[in-house]
Amino acid sequence: MWRHIQNVGLTNIYRNSSIHRFILKFPLVLALSPEKDVESSFQKIKEKIADDDSKSKIDEFFTYFEDTYLGSTKLVKSSNRRNARMVEQRTEPMFEIKLWNLHRRVQECIPRTNNFVEAWHNSFSNMLKSHPLVYKLVD
Numbered sequence: 001m002w003r004h005i006q007n008v009g010l011t012n013i014y015r016n017s018s019i020h021r022f023i024l025k026f027p028l029v030l031a032l033s034p035e036k037d038v039e040s041s042f043q044k045i046k047e048k049i050a051d052d053d054s055k056s057k058i059d060e061f062f063t064y065f066e067d068t069y070l071g072s073t074k075l076v077k078s079s080n081r082r083n084a085r086m087v088e089q090r091t092e093p094m095f096e097i098k099l100w101n102l103h104r105r106v107q108e109c110i111p112r113t114n115n116f117v118e119a120w121h122n123s124f125s126n127m128l129k130s131h132p133l134v135y136k137l138v139d
Contacts, residue, residue: 001027001065008061013054023048023058027065031102038097039090042070068094 005014005024013020026045030038042065049058066072071090078087102112 004061004064008057008064010054010057010061013057019050020054020058023050024061027062027069030069031100032106033101034103035097035101038101039070042066069100070097 005011010020010024014024015021023045026048027042030041030045033041046062049055049062063072071093073088073090075086076089077084104110105112
């Protein structure tokens, strides 16, 4: 996310404006929302974007987030031929909501990150040093 904030050209705005920084952090909150509420919450967040000089860049960032994590919306004809009408439908996102949503993990007290695995690996590596002999592993 930070990389895309930089790519869109929002770095200075993010660093200097607490209001814009708050708005740009909103999508991170979606990871803690229930999966069923993510899309509606995202729409509410998009409505909060102020109409100022940075709006087009912020819109570009939010479009990136939507395409990547929610799936972009497109209009398609409904299948009923007689009363055909256009219906909004989401495309498949690059990362499905269930992959990045942490709501269930938080409720079940499951760690949200793999830091504990990294800590174990780090201590294991320090114990062995580089290029350990096989008998050192067994011992």
